Amino acid sequence: MSASTSTTAAASQDACYISLLGLAEYFRTSQPPNIKKCIQCLQALFTFMPPSKVEARTHLQMGQILMAYTQNIDLARHHLEKAWSISEPLANFDVKFDTASLLAQLHLQTDQNSNQAKAMLRRAVELSQHNVYWHCKLLLQLAQIHASDREYSLASDLLAVGAENADEAGATYLKVLFLLSRAMILMIERKTNDVLALLNSAGQIIDNNIPNPHQKEYLKVFFLVLQVCYYLALGQVKTVKPSLKQLQMSIQTIMAPNWPSDETIFGANQLEMFVWLPKEQLYVLVYLVTVSHSMMAGYMDKAQKYTEKALTQIEKLKQQEDKPILSVFKVILLEHIVMCRMVMGNRELAIREIAAARDVCLAAPQRSLLRRHSAQLHCLIGLYSMSTSFFEHAERQFLVCVSETNERDLKLFANLNLAIIYLRTKRDTDLKQILDAVSSENTNTYSSQALMGGFYYVQGLHAFHKNSFHEAKRFLRETLKMANAEDLNRLTSCSLVLLSHVFLSIGNSKESMNMVTPAMQLASKIPDIHVQLWGSAILKDLHRMSKDAQHEKDAYANHLKYSENLIADQRKSVQSSHHELVNWFHGDPPVTSGPPTTTAVAMILPDSSAAVGPVPVIASTSTGMQQAIQPVGQYGQFY
Numbered sequence: 001m002s003a004s005t006s007t008t009a010a011a012s013q014d015a016c017y018i019s020l021l022g023l024a025e026y027f028r029t030s031q032p033p034n035i036k037k038c039i040q041c042l043q044a045l046f047t048f049m050p051p052s053k054v055e056a057r058t059h060l061q062m063g064q065i066l067m068a069y070t071q072n073i074d075l076a077r078h079h080l081e082k083a084w085s086i087s088e089p090l091a092n093f094d095v096k097f098d099t100a101s102l103l104a105q106l107h108l109q110t111d112q113n114s115n116q117a118k119a120m121l122r123r124a125v126e127l128s129q130h131n132v133y134w135h136c137k138l139l140l141q142l143a144q145i146h147a148s149d150r151e152y153s154l155a156s157d158l159l160a161v162g163a164e165n166a167d168e169a170g171a172t173y174l175k176v177l178f179l180l181s182r183a184m185i186l187m188i189e190r191k192t193n194d195v196l197a198l199l200n201s202a203g204q205i206i207d208n209n210i211p212n213p214h215q216k217e218y219l220k221v222f223f224l225v226l227q228v229c230y231y232l233a234l235g236q237v238k239t240v241k242p243s244l245k246q247l248q249m250s251i252q253t254i255m256a257p258n259w260p261s262d263e264t265i266f267g268a269n270q271l272e273m274f275v276w277l278p279k280e281q282l283y284v285l286v287y288l289v290t291v292s293h294s295m296m297a298g299y300m301d302k303a304q305k306y307t308e309k310a311l312t313q314i315e316k317l318k319q320q321e322d323k324p325i326l327s328v329f330k331v332i333l334l335e336h337i338v339m340c341r342m343v344m345g346n347r348e349l350a351i352r353e354i355a356a357a358r359d360v361c362l363a364a365p366q367r368s369l370l371r372r373h374s375a376q377l378h379c380l381i382g383l384y385s386m387s388t389s390f391f392e393h394a395e396r397q398f399l400v401c402v403s404e405t406n407e408r409d410l411k412l413f414a415n416l417n418l419a420i421i422y423l424r425t426k427r428d429t430d431l432k433q434i435l436d437a438v439s440s441e442n443t444n445t446y447s448s449q450a451l452m453g454g455f456y457y458v459q460g461l462h463a464f465h466k467n468s469f470h471e472a473k474r475f476l477r478e479t480l481k482m483a484n485a486e487d488l489n490r491l492t493s494c495s496l497v498l499l500s501h502v503f504l505s506i507g508n509s510k511e512s513m514n515m516v517t518p519a520m521q522l523a524s525k526i527p528d529i530h531v532q533l534w535g536s537a538i539l540k541d542l543h544r545m546s547k548d549a550q551h552e553k554d555a556y557a558n559h560l561k562y563s564e565n566l567i568a569d570q571r572k573s574v575q576s577s578h579h580e581l582v583n584w585f586h587g588d589p590p591v592t593s594g595p596p597t598t599t600a601v602a603m604i605l606p607d608s609s610a611a612v613g614p615v616p617v618i619a620s621t622s623t624g625m626q627q628a629i630q631p632v633g634q635y636g637q638f639y
Contacts, residue, residue, distance in 0.1 A: 028065065053090065053093060066079065067106065077103075080099055094134060114145050118142065139161060190408065199223065212272075327369060345529030355581065361373050386421060398417055419435055420461070493523045
């Protein structure tokens with residue numbers, strides 16, 4: 001065959017490839033897409049015995065199509081594995097990296113463990129060292145998997161390598177993404193000093209070395225989210241306010257109508273085709289951290305308002321595209337609002353909302369959300385069980401929570417509430433054992449200021465029940481010092497009302513009144529029905545002692561109103577079908593039925609002589625952060 005004939009044949013074959021690819025894309029982008037014909041066009045390419053690179057790319061495209069538009073996972077795997085085997089030995093051929101990334105995703109979807117995905121990505125990372133874009137993208141993907149498996153040190157090391165590579169390539173924006181992602185991992189590990197150093201380093205680069213104003217704003221939001229979470233994890237509600245205000249202003253800037261699309265901002269330079277979260281998801285996340293702050297500060301009405309707005313936004317985004325991260329946000333929001341509802345004494349809505357969180361967890365592929373949030377769900381059910389006086393159920397729920405979680409703050413929270421159960425049920429030996437354990441575990445370790453304040457409060461409550469009033473005052477003054485320093489309003493109100501009861505018990509009615517008055521004022525703002533119930537009982541006694549009949553009558557009327565509200569709500573909650581969740585101790589939670597609701601849950605019902613509401617902080621935020629570490633958004637065409 002002559003050279004010209006050979007050239008003509010090659011050109012004709014190339015024309016066939018191009019025509020078939022064009023047809024495939026036409027059918028894929030038709031409205032509606034004709035995926036069957038798209039696949040047929042790609043399949044037809046193989047009949048022409050294409051060169052290795054064309055064959056590998058076509059197998060990759062077949063795998064992409066099958067994963068995106070069909071349920072035929074086995075066939076998708078076949079094509080991707082074929083693409084990998086052909087492309088792996090070929091030099092300067094990016095198809096191998098795209099294929100490895102997709103195969104890793106597929107392994108995670110279908111396999112019981114992540115080992116195959118990790119092995120695939122490790123090999124691809126090794127091969128991609130001379131391709132900065134793919135090397136960084138694969139490092140981020142591998143770090144995400146290690147973080148999801150709670151292998152935080154490995155994830156942190158990979159992110160450190162990514163930051164170095166980005167720095168060597170002069171990709172400053174990408175370097176900051178790696179630094180902030182690593183700070184997030186270190187925050188989950190509770191390495192607070194390292195977190196602070198990384199945040200300071202990243203913050204300086206953002207301020208001084210990011211010329212693109214739009215990318216700068218995105219990085220600032222990422223930075224401020226981490227800064228806010230850092231302070232909230234320390235229980236520093238007052239300290240965090242300036243950062244939270246900056247974050248809220250920054251997200252408003254990004255959500256403004258004249259702000260460019262994410263594709264425009266991140267689509268030009270290959271080394272800038274990365275974004276932590278799209279702006280619509282960032283918007284929800286800012287609502288979430290605002291809810292967390294409002295709850296810790298004791299502003300339950302604000303927390304409820306922001307939760308409702310966030311949930312509405314999540315539903316809008318789910319209608320456009322149901323991304324897994326949206327379910328993560330929804331579960332964390334529900335966990336927060338459940339706690340708020342319990343403080344407000346609304347247990348019937350509370351148990352419905354726990355059921356709603358359960359439904360979101362069960363709907364996630366391979367029960368991934370349930371695995372991560374099972375401990376939190378048991379903790380919430382434990383709180384609900386306490387509030388309805390199902391103490392045996394509550395104890396078992398908290399013990400399950402402690403056994404299932406490695407989150408130290410969540411363990412501490414559950415153990416403090418276990419201590420309250422033992423206090424209420426007069427199990428002094430168990431109470432002493434758990435308080436000693438909590439004390440020894442948290443003496444020399446990082447802990448939330450809110451939780452440690454709660455620990456002193458429980459010790460004060462214990463001393464009060466032992467009639468050790470001097471000791472009770474000492475613990476409660478320590479609690480008040482910590483609560484007042486950071487505007488932890490619910491902890492303040494609980495401590496004040498208990499101090500009031502201490503002074504009442506030793507006959508100091510003046511000091512008792514000085515404590516109960518601000519306690520009731522704070523409780524009405526929160527609003528905390530349990531402190532109001534307790535405070536009204538103390539006020540009734542104080543007014544009787546001072547022979548103030550009218551004020552005694554008013555206090556008694558208020559006490560009766562709070563009691564009746566709680567009793568009525570108790571009746572509704574235990575009659576709810578969702579109340580059956582108190583009997584869930586292992587495996588998947590039972591499916592219960594009941595009328596739909598929009599938000600909700602309840603907290604602990606004390607008798608009028610003992611405010612033993614759960615420790616006033618959120619259960620945990622790090623689970624959500626762990627699942628949000630995904631700075632791997634690439635903008636571009638499907639093919």
